[in-house]
Amino acid sequence: MFMILAAVHLTLLSTAVLADRCNLNNGMTDEVRDMFLKKHNDYRSKVARGLAKDGLGGFAPMAAKMYKMSTSEWFSELAINGVGKENELSPEVYNRGVKHYIQMVWQTTRKLGCGVKECDNFLLVGCQYHKRGNIVGNVIYKVGEPCSKCKCPKCTCEVESGLCVVQ
Template identity: 30%
Template sequence: MKIILLCLISACLAQAAHSICSYSTLTQDDRDSITNAHNNYRSILAKGQANLPNGQFAPPAANMYKVSYDCDLENIAQNYAEKCVFQHSSAGERDGAGENLFMSTGNIGNAAALQQSADAWWGELEQYGIAGFASNDTTFQSNMSSVGHFTQMAWANSTKIGCGVQWCPNNPMTIVVCNYKDAGNYINSPIYQVGNACASDSECTSVPQSTCDTSAGLCSSNYVPPCADNSPAYACNQWQAAGYCANTSPYYPYVAQQECRKTCASC
């Protein structure tokens, strides 16, 4: 009998191009497959067609962006997958990236493993549901661990993904590791913005220079923000001295990824 297990955690990393995706055995078709799986599911959610257990649907999403593939994230994911340990990596190992894990006891190959992982992670929504969705509340809460893989896939601010796959014959299992930037699943933060799927470029407002894929109801942008601090220098220097720039700090998402990107050397 084949056994499938899942696991997840939160955190964040930097962008890279397909051209340096040279570490793992994944093919470009594999990378496109897992990227498309995420975007297909995000499109279903944006259009208000994501199933809940009671036959109803999750609230539709405005400002939902496509994910794109990131080779730095892939390299980290593949390095960890090759350890053949089905437990989460440390925050330092993944430089603060979000992390979803999947395991099957069969040697099912990369393509099947990637598709099954995406289907299993997203399937948590229909299997378990989210109570707040009935009132259009998409706030992530500490009691949502049963749907944590889904929420990471649906997290609106997670727009980069990179994955690794490894067959582990000594402890027979195929492991999938997917890392996300920016990390999701922060308590009391919104999973996504409730609203209508985009129908024009003007409705994609989260990132400058955005466009709307009207057929998918998803936004996209190639905009790269300047490497700068949003908070005053004295504040960033104090936070850096206090250790808030470290990816193990609970303040890392706010300080290093948002307010003090230049001081924390996170851009």
């Protein structure tokens, strides 16, 4: 059985070191792409609606403008290490072990691209986010009632998920 190695960014080092142990079939089908996207949006929805448990106590604050992305283990970082009610990426929070979670819920992130590579006895999985997050000193996302800040051109609120959808 394959072990899944999750990484937010595939680094040149890890790619170069593992390249000779990986075959040419990348394993990424439309079904797998949809699975990654759905899981990311499920987690973002949980945060937007204030249902994500924070390891520092309580729940992550609701998001006023969390975009639904177009085109796993990371989400557990919030429950284990926490971010806190301040919802700001301070140097302390950055070093707490929540970088993957923060990138996944970063307010301005709208697009997700993931790749899978089959190697000797494991799958190497990597995802890229646009727009990038994890900018120390910035707010992770605007706190507020879900969709209350979905006021951009071509934005609508998907009430069920609490996410802003850009048409």
